[in-house]
Each structure stands twice: as structure tokens, then as C-alpha cells.
Amino acid sequence: MGFPALWESLLPLGRDNGTGGYQRFSWTPAGAACRSWFRDVAAERGLRAGTDRNGNLWAWWDPPAAGAVPEPGAALSAQDGAPAWSPGPGAIVTGSHLDSVPDGGAFDGPLGVVSAFAAIDALRERGHSPRRPVAVAAFTEEEGARFGVACLGSRLLAGKADPAKARALTDRDGVTLADAMTAAGHDPDTMGPDETLLAGIAAYVELHIEQGRALGDLGAEVGLASGIWPHGRWRLAFTGRADHAGTTRLADRHDPMLPCAAAILAARDAAAGHEGLATVGKLIPEPGGVNGISSRVTAWLDARAPEESRLNALVGQVLAAARAAASAHGVDLDTSQESFTPAVEFHVGLRDRLAGVLGAGGAATPVLGTGAGHDAGVLAARVPAAMLFVRNPSGVSHSPAEHADQADCLAGVAALAAVLEDLACR
Ligand SMILES: [Zn+2]
Secondary structure (H helix, E strand, C coil): CCHHHHHHHHCCCCECCCCCCECCCCCCHHHHHHHHHHHHHHHHCCCEEEECCCCCEEEEECCCCCCCCCCCCCCCCCHHHCCCCCCCCCEEEEEEECCCCCCECCCCCHHHHHHHHHHHHHHHHCCCCCCCCEEEEEECCCCCCCCCCCCHHHHHHCCCCCHHHHHHCECCCCCEHHHHHHHCCCCHHHCCCCHHHHHCEEEEEEEEECCCCHHHHHCCCEEEEEEECCEEEEEEEEECCCEECCCCCHHHCCCCHHHHHHHHHHHHHHHHHCCCEEEEEEEEEECCCCCEECCEEEEEEEEECCCHHHHHHHHHHHHHHHHHHHHHCCCEEEEEEEEEECCEECCHHHHHHHHHHHHHHCCCCCEEEECCCCHHHHHCCCCCEEEEEECCCCCCCCCCCCCCCHHHHHHHHHHHHHHHHHHHCC
16 A cells, blocks of 8 residues: 555544544544554554553564464563564664644644555555564654653663652543553553663654745755754643633732743743743643633643753743743742753764665755754664655644645655665665
8 A cells, every 4th residue: 555545544534624633642532543543544554563661562573484383481571462573783773753732733743654554555565575673653642742752762761760750740631641551551650761762763763744844945856854852841830820801900919820820931032042942832720710810821842952051041041030930929849850952963974874875866955954853863872763854845843734645645645765775674
């Protein structure tokens, strides 16, 4: 099956027909539909599929001589009814994620997973078989949209997130990750670093839609990633006093919305001043009445910058402004860092090798930095990792308007197939 049919088969799952955006959150019915899709696509191709101990999905394309029959007792997980399977050694892994932000676009994540299967199809059609194992991976909770920690599945795998803390994470309804996983039929007690799986991976190559317009400006269909800016999430909880909107004199108010607003405006100024990016995209006023002053407002700051020193300065400026405004309004402020990802420089040798493969036809492939976090950025701490970007004409992402032209998607599949052929089939 080629890319278009595979893409169409995933498109309806988790789509909000009102907005055209996606609500594919981990361990929900929409997430389960995406997981079934992954297992079905793997089964149609005769790929061994399974779930690792952190809920990430894997589908293995084995070399003809090895691994065709699962070894008894070699199961990393028998969950999701998957057959026993073992990783590597020397495996080439590609993939991305299937979860979305609230009302996300169709391409962020799924493009990498669909392209991975399509690239394997293309290699098989050309008569290739791998000399080392190839795997398609789909990492869970990459967006952190439900439980707040981005790249949670790959962080747990790589030993970059504490399993006990992860189990206790809650969604906005107070449901813990442990309970959500259990309800979906996955044992949360197995979560944690998986050294056996990591040791079997020689390289991870993630294809992703570009979340900016650099490739469009350069007139290129496909690019390579140089690295990822350091970035993190901070929670700011402003606690004031609930009161009547119609009877409380301005001078008597302790309205937590006001210092929150000041902090949001300060974030914009701090980002501009430090050549970074800062966003407050989530805000919860409680109790949330139209005619009442809130008792508490919680805001989440997402901040990114080209270097850690500039990121620290940016966040420091926002928190100082938030504290000053809170104190001016007689409001308490509690802040905490929810996640932090240091700067990532992708493996130079792997990137040069990919550049050689992709540049074989002529023009050099552009190399781009990005402010967006990815599973490849997390895994880069443990295995050689690289990323391919596919042109996004508008640059819009995390929105129903996110788009890539089909010709560019096909160019992405061809690029990924060439990379897999070079890394795994020679
Ligand atoms: Zn993504």
C-alpha cells in the first residue's frame, strides 16, 4: 500500500468533525483507535508488533535469517495481545508519535509513523530486505497533552523520567496515568528505563512535518535537523480570594487574574528580549464564573531559547514579573518547573551520513535547528538520532490548519526509504 491510502486510513481517527482538528490523547478511546490502527498496519505487513513496558508501540521488520520466529521467553511485553519479540541488535528505528495536542493537526507525529510504514513498503517493492532489524516506533504521550510531561513515553524508555512520578501524574479530571493505563489494559508497574531495548538500537531517525517555514523559504521539500533548542514548562498558580464581581470594590479585591495577565505580557517581552519564544497556551481560572472574581488562576508557561543561559534569563524575567504583580495585588504565587529538556545536538556522524544519502541526487539538503521538542531529542541522549523535516508551506502547526502537500509527503517517504536502505539494507 502506498502512502496516500495508508494516510487516508488513519485520517478519521480522533478527528473533531466540527473543527477538523484532532483530539488524540493517550489512553483514551481515540488513542486506542490509533493503537489498533498501528497494530493492524503492522499485521497486514507481517511485521512483529508489540508494546514496550512504557506503552510505546513497536513494529519490527526482521532480516530474513534472524528473528522470523519469536524466541520463547524473549517477550519484553505480551500486552495488547502482541507476540513475543526482542529488539536488535543493531536495529535501525524510525517512527514518531500518534497523539496530538488539543485540536491538533493531522501531520504532527502521524506523518512520521505513516511515512515509516510507507518507506518499508517501498523498499520491499524494490526487492530489498534488511540486513539488520528495522523497527517502526510510535511513542506515547509525546505532546504531554493529557498528563503534562512532553515526550513521556520516550523519556521513560530512556531513563529520563521517574516511573513513580509518572504513575502519579494526573489529567485535568484528576485521573492518574497509572489508572488510565490500567483502564486501557496496560500494566503501569512495568514502566521505567529499558536498557535491553535501548542496547539493541543502532540509530533512531524520526521524520516530522516542519513546524516553521524555513524549507518553504529555501524551496526544499525535505530538510535535516541540526538540533533542538533547550525548552521547558513552568506552572504558575496565583491564589487570591473569590468574590462578587458586582459588589467588591476594586481596592478590596485580591484578583489572581490580574498578576496572571501581567505575567503573560511579561512572557512576550522576555521572549523578545532574549531572542527566544514564550507562550501561555493553557489557563485554568477557578471556579471560573463569569460574574465572580477567581479564587485561583493556574497558567502554564512554555519557554524556549537558542541557549540555556538565554532560556534561564527569559524564565527568570517572567517569574520576577509574576512575583512583583502578585505581591502588588495581594495574591499568593506558587511556581514549579514541570519539565525541562536541555539543548540537543543531533549525532553529527549520522546527520552527515543522511546528508550524503539525500544529497546524492544533486542539491544539498538544508540543515535546520528547531524550537520544538521531539522523541528523537530525548532518545539522542542514549542512541545516535537524526531527524528529517518535510516542508510545511504555511509553517502552521498544532492547529487544524497544519498542512503538507502530498508531493512533499511522498518526497519525505522517498527520503526516509533511501535512508533506511543505506542504514539497514546494505
Ligand atoms: Zn510531533
